Amino acid sequence: xxxxxxxxxxxxxxxxxxxxxxxxxxxxxxxxxxxxxxxxxxxxxxxxxxxxxxxxxxxxxxxxxxxxxxxxxxxxxxxxxxxxxxxxxxxxxxxxxxxxxxxxxxxxxxxxxxxxxxxxxxxxxxxxxxxxxxxxxxxxxxxxxxxxxxxxxxxxxxxxxxxxxxxxxxxxxxxxxxxxxxxxxxxxxxxxxxxxxxxxxxxxxxxxxxxxxxxxxx
Numbered sequence: 001x002x003x004x005x006x007x008x009x010x011x012x013x014x015x016x017x018x019x020x021x022x023x024x025x026x027x028x029x030x031x032x033x034x035x036x037x038x039x040x041x042x043x044x045x046x047x048x049x050x051x052x053x054x055x056x057x058x059x060x061x062x063x064x065x066x067x068x069x070x071x072x073x074x075x076x077x078x079x080x081x082x083x084x085x086x087x088x089x090x091x092x093x094x095x096x097x098x099x100x101x102x103x104x105x106x107x108x109x110x111x112x113x114x115x116x117x118x119x120x121x122x123x124x125x126x127x128x129x130x131x132x133x134x135x136x137x138x139x140x141x142x143x144x145x146x147x148x149x150x151x152x153x154x155x156x157x158x159x160x161x162x163x164x165x166x167x168x169x170x171x172x173x174x175x176x177x178x179x180x181x182x183x184x185x186x187x188x189x190x191x192x193x194x195x196x197x198x199x200x201x202x203x204x205x206x207x208x209x210x211x212x213x214x215x216x217x218x
Contacts, residue, residue, distance in 0.1 A: 005038050006191055006216060008039060008212075017082045021199040032206055046177050059098065106143065112152070122150050180192075188205065190212035
């Protein structure tokens with residue numbers, strides 16, 4: 001029996017550079033996948049720093065040094081290697097400009113965009129806002145502008161952000177990740193039967209797509 005649809009769920013955080021790199025690789029893999037039109041991609045929420053304040057008094061190097069117990073120079077060197085990875089697949093980044101912040105509202109915006117079929121575009125723009133533009137992705141003005149850029153109504157976005165809409169949905173997806181044993185992002189889950197973790201190559205992700213499709217088609 002042939003499969004009719006396949007679902008790929010991607011747990012990620014806007015503040016994770018490997019998630020943006022992984023998204024770009026997955027986009028390429030999906031463009032080469034024979035059954036892309038029969039594949040539903042669902043972006044799932046995963047906050048790496050749920051306790052991070054909206055306005056952090058420091059930069060990304062301070063965050064990494066504190067989180068991993070290393071020095072600031074080590075954090076700078078680590079991000080230098082990540083920048084090289086991003087450059088290698090055509091992503092423009094500016095780690096010096098990053099504004100560390102709580103990503104809850106950014107995840108809520110993705111949930112809001114999902115209702116209009118614009119979650120993927122919203123996720124891409126949030127990555128660019130955070131890693132390239134140096135924007136605070138918890139700022140209402142930034143989120144309204146991001147939504148408008150992908151076709152969402154800024155007034156509706158503002159109303160959503162001023163409410164508690166999707167806050168519980170974000171928490172639920174974090175719980176689902178824990179239940180599935182997901183402890184790092186990005187994690188790509190194929191029909192809840194197999195998974196790939198990390199910023200893998202497009203070739204590896206294409207293999208995973210083909211394997212998952214074949215498995216459910218038997």
